[in-house]
Amino acid sequence: MIIYVDTEQCTGCQMCLPSCPFAAIEMRDDKAVILEEKCTICGACVDACPMQAIIRTKDKPVEKKALDISQYRGVWIFAEQRLGKIQSVTYELLGAGRNLADTRKQELCAVLLGHNIKEQAHDLLYFGADKIYVMDDPVLEQFQDDPYSECVAELVRHYKPEIVLCGATNIGRSFIPQVAVKLETGLTADCTAFAIDPEKGNLLQTRPAFGGNIFATIATYHHRPQIATVRHKVMKPAERRTSVSGEVIEAQIPEKAKKPRTKFIERIEEIEETVNLAEADIIVSGGRGLGDPKYFDMIRELAKVLGGAVGSSRAAVDAGWISYSHQVGQTGKTVCPKLYIAVGISGAVQHLVGMRSSDYIVAVNKDLQAPIFKVATYGIIGDFKDIVPALIKHFSG
Amino acid sequence: MNIIVCIKQVPETTEVRINPETGTLIREGVPSIINPFDMYAIEEGLRLRERFGGKLTVLTMGPPQAKEALRECISLGVDDAVLLSDLAFAGSDTLATSYSLSRAIRNLSDFDLIICGKQASDGDTAQVGPGIAECLNVPFVAFVKRIEKIENGTMRVHRMMEYGYDVIELQLPALLTVVKEINEPRLPSLKGKIRARKYEPISLKACDLNVKKERLGLNGSPTQVIKVFTPEIRREGEMITGDNPDEIALNLKSKLKEAGFAL
Numbered sequence: 001m002i003i004y005v006d007t008e009q010c011t012g013c014q015m016c017l018p019s020c021p022f023a024a025i026e027m028r029d030d031k032a033v034i035l036e037e038k039c040t041i042c043g044a045c046v047d048a049c050p051m052q053a054i055i056r057t058k059d060k061p062v063e064k065k066a067l068d069i070s071q072y073r074g075v076w077i078f079a080e081q082r083l084g085k086i087q088s089v090t091y092e093l094l095g096a097g098r099n100l101a102d103t104r105k106q107e108l109c110a111v112l113l114g115h116n117i118k119e120q121a122h123d124l125l126y127f128g129a130d131k132i133y134v135m136d137d138p139v140l141e142q143f144q145d146d147p148y149s150e151c152v153a154e155l156v157r158h159y160k161p162e163i164v165l166c167g168a169t170n171i172g173r174s175f176i177p178q179v180a181v182k183l184e185t186g187l188t189a190d191c192t193a194f195a196i197d198p199e200k201g202n203l204l205q206t207r208p209a210f211g212g213n214i215f216a217t218i219a220t221y222h223h224r225p226q227i228a229t230v231r232h233k234v235m236k237p238a239e240r241r242t243s244v245s246g247e248v249i250e251a252q253i254p255e256k257a258k259k260p261r262t263k264f265i266e267r268i269e270e271i272e273e274t275v276n277l278a279e280a281d282i283i284v285s286g287g288r289g290l291g292d293p294k295y296f297d298m299i300r301e302l303a304k305v306l307g308g309a310v311g312s313s314r315a316a317v318d319a320g321w322i323s324y325s326h327q328v329g330q331t332g333k334t335v336c337p338k339l340y341i342a343v344g345i346s347g348a349v350q351h352l353v354g355m356r357s358s359d360y361i362v363a364v365n366k367d368l369q370a371p372i373f374k375v376a377t378y379g380i381i382g383d384f385k386d387i388v389p390a391l392i393k394h395f396s397g
Numbered sequence: 398m399n400i401i402v403c404i405k406q407v408p409e410t411t412e413v414r415i416n417p418e419t420g421t422l423i424r425e426g427v428p429s430i431i432n433p434f435d436m437y438a439i440e441e442g443l444r445l446r447e448r449f450g451g452k453l454t455v456l457t458m459g460p461p462q463a464k465e466a467l468r469e470c471i472s473l474g475v476d477d478a479v480l481l482s483d484l485a486f487a488g489s490d491t492l493a494t495s496y497s498l499s500r501a502i503r504n505l506s507d508f509d510l511i512i513c514g515k516q517a518s519d520g521d522t523a524q525v526g527p528g529i530a531e532c533l534n535v536p537f538v539a540f541v542k543r544i545e546k547i548e549n550g551t552m553r554v555h556r557m558m559e560y561g562y563d564v565i566e567l568q569l570p571a572l573l574t575v576v577k578e579i580n581e582p583r584l585p586s587l588k589g590k591i592r593a594r595k596y597e598p599i600s601l602k603a604c605d606l607n608v609k610k611e612r613l614g615l616n617g618s619p620t621q622v623i624k625v626f627t628p629e630i631r632r633e634g635e636m637i638t639g640d641n642p643d644e645i646a647l648n649l650k651s652k653l654k655e656a657g658f659a660l
Contacts, residue, residue: 008609009534011503052534082560142563145527145537170558174539177524181495181531186619189491189522204623209520210413214422216625223619261536263566265553270561278559306660324542324578325561330518331433331577339658349410360656362649363634376634378652380645390642394650395660 001041001056005032009053019048071160072224075101078152078166078176079112079124079132082143086112086120088279089167091237093230094127096194097165098238100203101130103196109133109161113151115141118248125244132248133159139258142267143171146260147253149178154254156183161225163203168229169278180227186220187227192234192357202226211330211353232278233336234357270325277326282308282339285328285355288315289344289365289384296322298388299343305396311335311355313345329354343384347372364388398451398547401511402442402475403498403529404435406459406466407519415627422625431466434514437575440582441544442512443474449547452476454505458486458498464598472585472593479505485603488615491520495528497613500606502533510552511572515540526574536571542578 012030024038025045032054034045046054077093079086094110101108107130112121114136121134133155139147148171156164156179164179166172168190180187193206197219203226206217220226277283284306286299296310303310311328312321328335330350340358345351347363347370355361356375363376364384373379380387408427416423431439439455446453455470457463458481467478481501489497502508511530516523523539530537542562543555550569555562557576585593603613611617637652639645650660 008607144565145539149531170540170556173523174527174537177491177495177527178531178537180524181492181528184492184619187491187524188620189520189524208628209625210408211518211521212628213413214415214625215628217623218620219623220619221621261568261571262538265564265566267558267563268555268561276559325557339653360653360658362653373634378649379634379636380649381636381638382642382645386642387645390646391649394643394646 003034003039003041003043003046003054003056005034006053006055007031009051010049011051011053013050015050016045016048016054019044067223069162069222069224072162074106074109074159074161075104075163076109076111076156076161076165076225077129078164078172079110079121080167080169080171081112081114081117081120082171084114084117084120086124087167087169088237089169089230089232090124091127092232092235093165093167094124094129094238096230096235097163098128100163100194100196104162104201106162107131109159111135111152111155113140113148118250121248125246125248126240126242127238128241130246132246133251134248135251135253135257137253137258139260140253142264143175144260144262144264145175145178146262147257148175149182150254150257152176153179153182154257155251156225164225164227166227166229168231172229176227176229183225183227185223185225185227186218187229188218188220189229190231191228192231194228203228207231211349212334212356213353231334231336270323277309277311277328277333277335280309280335280337282306282341283311283328283335283337283355283358284308284341284343285311285313285345286316286322286343287313287345287351288319289346290316290321291344293319293321295344295385298384298392302341302343302388302392302395305392306339306341308337308339311340313348313351342372342376343388345372346370347375398445398449398509399507400442400445400451400453401502401505401508402435402438402453402455402470403511403513403525404439404455404457404466404470405432405514405517405519406430406457406463407432407517415625429462429466431469432514432517432519434516434518434575434577436514436582437577437579438512438514439470439473439475440580441575443583444580445510445544445547446476451509452506454479456481456498456501456505458482458489458494458501467598468593468596469585471596472589473583474586474589478596478598479601480598481601483603485610485613488618489613490618490620491522491524491528492619493613493615493617495525496532496617497603497606497608498525499529499532500608501601502529504601504606507570509569511535511570513572513574515574515576523574526572530572533572536567537573538565538567538571539574541573541575544573544579
């Protein structure tokens with residue numbers, strides 16, 4: 001056992017001084033210093049420190065050296081589950097991860113956190129993963145930042161993968177930045193393309209910035225793992241195979257992860273449809289051009305016959321016609337469905353950045369000058385009150 | 398309740414262009430604003446201070462001209478504004494930025510709550526908020542759309558999720574990132590504007606902080622931008638026409654069928 005002060009965390013508050021029964025702590029340069037000759041490693045100061053700057057551990061802290069990146073091998077993906085159901089982004093990550101792993105001639109592993117999820121873990125093997133690391137514990141049933149970031153960081157420290165991919169979902173974008181800070185490595189958000197640098201083998205990560213108006217390619221040269229979150233519905237999902245060869249490895253959840261500083265109270269579902277925007281292949285959106293909230297019924301009807309979700313522009317949300325969770329655009333959700341139908345949406349740039357990467361865009365608008373037509377694959381000029389009912393009629397059945 | 402809000406000054410528009418010769422962003426002539434998402438963080442800070450008392454401080458890291466953004470915060474009613482500005486921070490990625498801001502926060506007085514916008518409109522990473530929380534070792538909840546209550550050092554918040562929201566409780570001190578739905582930002586008051594005109598933000602440099610030099614700026618940034626480029630201008634739009642709505646609908650249907658949609 002050893003005990004030491006993390007000088008970065010120590011604020012020099014001196015709370016530890018009276019806590020020590022052996023007067024083994026001194027202040028030097030406004031930092032607490034533990035006098036080895038007097039200290040019995042009783043740990044009283046560990047509890048007294050409000051900054052958690054005093055650490056008692058089994059191993060001596062190692063001096064930081066330049067990281068030997070050759071020790072890091074393997075491509076990992078974070079398998080996201082909600083209510084025990086593997087989320088579709090996971091299969092996209094397995095698809096993208098398999099390509100990278102094959103290029104690097106390394107194994108593809110998935111990390112699955114949850115409760116009573118061993119069956120789901122085994123099923124992931126059918127999607128091309130060589131290994132599945134599972135942590136199964138009640139604290140992991142619902143997403144909370146502390147246990148999730150602690151568990152993934154711990155697994156990475158132990159197994160040292162070279163690449164870690166995670167969905168750029170609300171969950172991924174919440175906790176992965178904390179994992180990257182814990183590991184002091186690089187993280188690239190919301191990537192839409194990957195490649196391997198043929199010379200050095202680094203991961204080249206391409207992502208949109210400025211609301212999609214420019215793209216940047218980013219690399220993490222001297223740190224490992226190279227971590228990225230991946231935009232949903234961009235990568236081709238892995239296909240289910242008929243046989244499996246990999247293995248499921250049950251890992252021990254770290255003690256610290258069992259004591260989250262947050263408490264999950266409940267989950268409230270408030271999306272009107274069963275299909276959510278991020279998952280939907282088809283989205284029908286309405287905007288201010290509808291003129292009246294009652295016409296959202298028409299939008300819902302068209303979405304229903306197409307098996308799609310309902311979106312909206314900011315103007316319609318601000319007018320109180322539909323809830324914010326349906327908003328597409330810069331201050332709402334970024335979506336990239338196969339088909340996006342914009343009805344009565346003029347196409348302010350803030351809206352366009354949220355949907356312009358959809359495969360096909362259909363715009364219905366009265367105004368030929370509306371900027372939405374600049375991104376539309378197919379444009380229809382006319383009154384939506386005539387057009388949409390005709391679409392409903394001819395698209396159903 | 399002592400609250401710190403971290404903000405970023407960003408270009409007013411996302412319509413940026415790249416200089417084809419240098420491969421860098423053209424920023425000349427583009428006015429700067431407070432990151433739109435940060436306006437909700439500032440507003441929430443103001444509302445909490447009005448309810449619970451205490452002090453509201455805004456903090457930004459950036460070039461000297463970021464003082465303008467800080468003065469705007471003062472005009473909205475913020476008590477104090479701090480500018481973290483030093484060449485040592487140049488080239489910081491989200492890790493180095495999170496680290497630097499967390500050290501600056503350590504340098505300020507004790508805090509009960511830190512609020513950030515969910516992401517900045519230029520980089521769109523959403524990484525610095527959770528990064529600061531981790532560097533400071535405080536609990537964190539992202540995408541907060543409502544603070545339901547604060548009682549006895551515990552806060553209950555609604556975290557926006559794809560399906561709706563989660564209700565989460567956490568202990569203060571803590572860090573939240575907030576989404577637009579949380580409030581409607583106010584406009585500056587006349588009194589605030591007058592105070593802002595003469596206000597000089599508190600200035601912090603790298604040497605004022607307790608930092609490891611190798612974790613600042615380019616040295617402390619694991620990620621490097623290799624290139625930036627403009628995406629191809631996409632699709633020549635095709636207009637679908639017809640003599641009546643039915644014909645238009647059928648014409649669109651056949652186009653979409655050609656594209657592989659099962660309709």
